[in-house]
Amino acid sequence: MIERLAILGVGLIGGSLALALKQAGRVGRVVGYGRGRANLDEALALGVIDEIAASPEAAVAGADRVLLAMPVGAMAATFVRIAPHLADHALVTDAGSTKQDVIAAARAGLGARIARFVPGHPIAGAEKSGAAAASGDLYVGRNVILTPLPENAPDDVAAIADLWRACGAQIAEMSPVEHDLIFAAVSHLPHLAAFALVDELAGRPEAELFFRHAGSGFRDFTRIAGSSPAMWRDIALANRQALVAELDAYLSRLSAYRDALAAGDADTLMQSFSRASQARSRWHGNNTENDE
Ligand code: NAD
Secondary structure, rough: OEEEEEEEOOOOOHHHHHHHHHOOOOOOEEEEEEOHHHHHHHHHHHHOEEEEEEOOHHHHOOOOEEEEEHHHHHHHHHHHHHEEEHOOOOOOEEOOOOOOOHHHHHHHHHHHHHHHHHHEEEEOOOOOOEEEEEEEOOOOOOOOEOOOOOOOOHHHHHHHHHHHHHOEEEEOOOOHHHHHHHHHHHHHHHHHHHHHHHHHHHOOOOOOHHHHHOOHHHHHHHHHHHHOOOHHHHHHOOOOOHHHHHHHHHHHHHHHHHHHOOOOOOHHHHHHHHHHHHHHHHHHHHHHOOOO
């Protein structure tokens, strides 16, 4: 049982954790801190949080568990602010979509308290933002990745794993480097591709006509281009080394398609499309839909 949970960044991800723990009867009081007053008022009215804190320092005072769930670019300053105000027994975790940058920020900000920080990333989400989009069921059946630090005590990692399991999630562990490489390929690159396509078309004089006739293929490919721009700016920049490498690989594949098209090379297109279609079917057949 968590007596007092501090959520820093009460949006889709932080709000959903609060609701899920409340539904599971695993939390006493949830204190929220965020940047937008209207969003916090809504979170309070919806029962996502029980109290609005005036500052991150006030939010973490006396908290047993602290979740950072703001855009990853805002986490460094937050670690610095909360460090002196954490209770001795407090455990801190995060939901950031990138791990190496968040861990570096935590080391710099938390200093000697770094052992009490267990990094995490729920592989659940949506293109919606804010506390109003939060759902107590968001994590049911989803993976949460933990990238524990060498300094973490096994009991502390187990306590954070337990928190997510109480929300219906299952836990996977990996290194922060492996995490950032994998998610550059399967999450960050697709978001970039979707943003780029929509921005490219939206900038054309005939954009309205094009969008009016766009169908389900366009809708499915571009759904994630409706995601929070600030959040994805932060993710892309934080993981830019891995993301640039993935972008190069994708550009080279697109360039091969371009050459095959220009040459009327049906065989090359057919082989690649067939491999992709089979791989996609296998993935979809095996997968519990990791929605980020
Ligand atoms: P969101 O926009 O719904 O919520 C983020 C909240 O953080 C907002 O309410 C915003 O006002 C607040 N915020 C911004 N700057 C802040 C600051 N300096 N201090 C305190 N609060 C601040 O976004 P979200 O989807 O809940 O994402 C939150 C985190 O979870 C991000 O780090 C993101 O990378 C990660 N994440 C997102 C998804 C997803 O699909 N949306 C999935 C997994 C992880």
